[in-house]
Amino acid sequence: xxxxxxxxVGLGFIAALLCAIFTTPLSNEPNAxxxxxxxxxxxxLSSDGLFPRWDLQKLQRGMQVYKEVCSACxxxxxVAFRDIxxxxxxxxxxxxxxxxxxxxxxxxxxxxxxxRDGLPSDYFPAPYANEVAARAANNNALPPDLSLITKAxxxxxxxxYSLLTGFQNPPANLPKELQPATGLHYNPYFANLNLAMAPPxxxxxxxxxxxxxxxxxxxxxxxxxxxxxxxxxxxVKRVQVGWAxxxxxxxxxxxxxLSYRNxxxxxxx
Amino acid sequence: MSFPWAKxxxxxxxxMKWLDEKLPLPRLVYNAVGAGYPVPRNxxxxxxxxxLAGAALAIQIITGIVLAMHYAANAGVAFxxxxxxxxxxxxxxxxxxxxxxxxxxxxxxxxxxxxRGLYYGSYKAPREMVWLLGVVIFLLMMATAFMxxxxxxxxxxxxxxxxITGFFSAIPVVGEPIxxxxxxxxxxxxxxxNRFFSxxxxxxxxxxxxxxxHIWALHIPGSNNPTGIxxxxxxxxxPFHPYYTAKDGFGLGIFLLMFVLLTFFSPNLLGHADNYIPxxxxxxxxxxxxxWYFWPFYAILRAFTFNFLWIDAKLWGVIAMFASIALLFxxxxxxxxxxxxxxxxxxxxxFFWVLVFDVLLLGVxxxxxxxxxxxxxxxxxxxxYFAHFLIILPIVSRIERPAPMPNSITEAVxxxxxxxxxxxxxx
Numbered sequence: 001x002x003x004x005x006x007x008x009v010g011l012g013f014i015a016a017l018l019c020a021i022f023t024t025p026l027s028n029e030p031n032a033x034x035x036x037x038x039x040x041x042x043x044x045l046s047s048d049g050l051f052p053r054w055d056l057q058k059l060q061r062g063m064q065v066y067k068e069v070c071s072a073c074x075x076x077x078x079v080a081f082r083d084i085x086x087x088x089x090x091x092x093x094x095x096x097x098x099x100x101x102x103x104x105x106x107x108x109x110x111x112x113x114x115x116r117d118g119l120p121s122d123y124f125p126a127p128y129a130n131e132v133a134a135r136a137a138n139n140n141a142l143p144p145d146l147s148l149i150t151k152a153x154x155x156x157x158x159x160x161y162s163l164l165t166g167f168q169n170p171p172a173n174l175p176k177e178l179q180p181a182t183g184l185h186y187n188p189y190f191a192n193l194n195l196a197m198a199p200p201x202x203x204x205x206x207x208x209x210x211x212x213x214x215x216x217x218x219x220x221x222x223x224x225x226x227x228x229x230x231x232x233x234x235x236v237k238r239v240q241v242g243w244a245x246x247x248x249x250x251x252x253x254x255x256x257x258l259s260y261r262n263x264x265x266x267x268x269x
Numbered sequence: 270m271s272f273p274w275a276k277x278x279x280x281x282x283x284x285m286k287w288l289d290e291k292l293p294l295p296r297l298v299y300n301a302v303g304a305g306y307p308v309p310r311n312x313x314x315x316x317x318x319x320x321l322a323g324a325a326l327a328i329q330i331i332t333g334i335v336l337a338m339h340y341a342a343n344a345g346v347a348f349x350x351x352x353x354x355x356x357x358x359x360x361x362x363x364x365x366x367x368x369x370x371x372x373x374x375x376x377x378x379x380x381x382x383x384x385r386g387l388y389y390g391s392y393k394a395p396r397e398m399v400w401l402l403g404v405v406i407f408l409l410m411m412a413t414a415f416m417x418x419x420x421x422x423x424x425x426x427x428x429x430x431x432x433i434t435g436f437f438s439a440i441p442v443v444g445e446p447i448x449x450x451x452x453x454x455x456x457x458x459x460x461x462x463n464r465f466f467s468x469x470x471x472x473x474x475x476x477x478x479x480x481x482x483h484i485w486a487l488h489i490p491g492s493n494n495p496t497g498i499x500x501x502x503x504x505x506x507x508p509f510h511p512y513y514t515a516k517d518g519f520g521l522g523i524f525l526l527m528f529v530l531l532t533f534f535s536p537n538l539l540g541h542a543d544n545y546i547p548x549x550x551x552x553x554x555x556x557x558x559x560x561w562y563f564w565p566f567y568a569i570l571r572a573f574t575f576n577f578l579w580i581d582a583k584l585w586g587v588i589a590m591f592a593s594i595a596l597l598f599x600x601x602x603x604x605x606x607x608x609x610x611x612x613x614x615x616x617x618x619x620f621f622w623v624l625v626f627d628v629l630l631l632g633v634x635x636x637x638x639x640x641x642x643x644x645x646x647x648x649x650x651x652x653x654y655f656a657h658f659l660i661i662l663p664i665v666s667r668i669e670r671p672a673p674m675p676n677s678i679t680e681a682v683x684x685x686x687x688x689x690x691x692x693x694x695x696x
Contacts, residue, residue: 001605002599003602003603003605006596006599006603006658006659006663007659007660007663009557009592009596009655009659010655010656010658010659010660011660013589013592013651013652013655013659014652014655014656014660015577016573016575016577016578016589017572017573017648017649017651018652019575019577020381020511020572020573020574020575020577020582020648021645021649023574023575024574024575024641024645025641026641026642027641028640028641034442045479050534051387053607077349078349078352078356083356109518144546148352148545148546151542151545152538152542152543152545152546153542154542156542163410164583169493180572183461191555203394227397232355232362233356234356234362238362238363238366238533238536239534241363241528241532241533241535242529242532242533242534245533246526246529246530246533247531249522249525249526249529250526252522252525253519253522253523253526256519256521257522259515259518259519259521260515260516260518260519263511263512263515264512264516266312267310267507267512268682268683268686
């Protein structure tokens with residue numbers, strides 16, 4: 001019974017699929033944006049590869065770019081001031097850095113909403129009180145939180161770096177419907193080519209304490225390195241532990257293989 | 270439930286003797302995975318994957334229990350609680366990545382285990398029940414993995430839940446009420462997240478229970494082997510311990526090494542970037558893609574684009590997707606050939622490899638966006654999938670002339686060694 005019934009069921013599915021094959025057009029709808037959309041450019045960082053390490057100088061510069069440029073519109077919700085101790089700042093520096101921010105609080109005498117100086121245990125404050133405020137200030141676009149941005153986009157850090165350095169004039173052959181509308185900016189690394197964010201960086205926008213020349217490329221690379229750290233502060237430690245675990249297991253495998261051969265030595269199999 | 274020559278458990282120490290009289294738990298273990306279980310002597314490395322699947326389940330349960338201590342199943346804070354685990358919990362990043370990649374490792378070994386069964390005919394009499402319970406475990410795993418993927422409450426979590434629960438709305442008339450009832454709302458939200466968490470915690474223990482039945486059912490006929498010939502006498506077998514515990518120990522080492530390389534060096538390789546964006550019901554991702562282990566089934570679902578016989582294409586897709594797994598329940602009776610191993614089935618062996626290619630092709634199609642040529646490839650792939658199991662396999666098992674087979678496992682082993690010896694001598 002199973003085989004004849006199965007035969008009929010199989011024929012039913014195959015007939016439905018054959019009809020589907022012959023009724024589905026074989027060509028895709030043309031998508032002009034596809035042609036102009038560019039693959040992200042590669043950004044090499046010290047945190048890449050099998051032996052990653054944090055370039056603390058670069059991360060500090062990147063944090064400066066975030067603080068002085070990006071933080072005007074973008075939050076960094078998952079990062080606390082205490083975390084930046086990992087970037088090579090001393091405890092005192094972390095405290096005074098935190099103190100430079102005002103965070104929401106409650107007046108201890110009246111219970112009224114108030115603000116106080118930031119503490120290392122506080123998180124980076126968001127630039128807008130809520131989504132409505134963020135959209136109202138940005139031509140109805142919502143600036144995304146940046147904590148996880150290098151993990152939350154296809155292409156990761158390369159994409160973030162390419163987007164920051166990719167603003168340009170639209171090419172001459174760009175179809176009319178793809179031209180940036182008012183308030184939008186052409187960027188071939190963005191999926192639909194037109195981005196609400198204006199080019200955020202310009203040469204010399206920040207003054208680096210270590211004397212590095214603040215070109216757009218330098219700042220984009222620095223802030224991307226910083227955002228790789230914010231997305232995964234445990235990245236370097238993770239790979240280090242990985243090496244130890246892998247080495248342990250290689251030794252384990254060798255011993256396990258030898259004992260397996262030893263136990264089977266007198267058995268043909 | 271074993272061969273007459275199986276070693277008997279004979280406790281020597283007074284304490285173990287006392288325990289054996291009151292509660293013979295050591296005896297149970299001895300007979301299940303100790304020296305009391307005689308196993309064919311010729312098993313190859315593909316027989317490691319059962320133990321590895323058990324290890325993967327144990328790892329998922331242990332890491333999952335620890336994660337549940339820190340995770341908050343509430344739509345308002347679930348995403349942040351996962352990031353809290355990644356950043357602030359001691360070794361939380363390790364536990365979370367191990368659990369996330371552990372699911373992938375579990376599916377890899379289970380897929381190899383299933384295809385091992387298909388190649389060597391492990392689903393055939395007298396092991397039909399082992400196979401049926403295995404398919405039940407596979408279904409439970411899929412449900413568990415799906416609900417687990419929803420818990421971080423990222424964009425893919427939310428939209429995956431939306432798509433999968435949407436299957437139920439394809440059922441005529443009662444579909445939509447069923448979907449709303451299952452979700453506890455009109456769209457995935459806190460109620461859905463809470464019940465998914467509850468079930469995601471429950472189902473692994475149900476899986477563990479069915480695994481016990483799976484092993485119990487296996488121990489009645491004993492393990493299959495690469496020749497597919499049943500055990501005839503004592504020289505065909507070796508005791509499970511120490512012979513296969515040693516071999517499984519080596520297999521486990523290799524498995525853990527792969528697991529470590531994935532988890533520590535490329536933990537997000539098999540994930541999707543969109544799941545690091547918090548769930549947003551107002552913003553649909555450009556491509557909603559399930560986890561890799563669902564891609565072949567997702568391709569079958571999307572292959573049906575035509576309202577054939579007045580049945581909605583979506584309903585066809587849902588029925589076909591469930592049928593693609595349900596037909597595995599009938600496999601022992603679809604394949605009527607008494608020969609188990611593909612080694613002696615020249616025709617079936619060819620179709621087996623075509624099936625492997627077909628499932629891999631469906632996997633790629635499931636990953637890609639619903640554009641050509643992937644749509645037509647998934648339609649051809651899905652048609653072949655059903656043709657393989659429901660049409661080709663029953664015919665092949667009738668017309669095939671099996672290759673000559675050895676009389677026993679031992680004869681096969683000795684013949685192989687004689688070949689090796691003469692090859693060595695001529696060389």
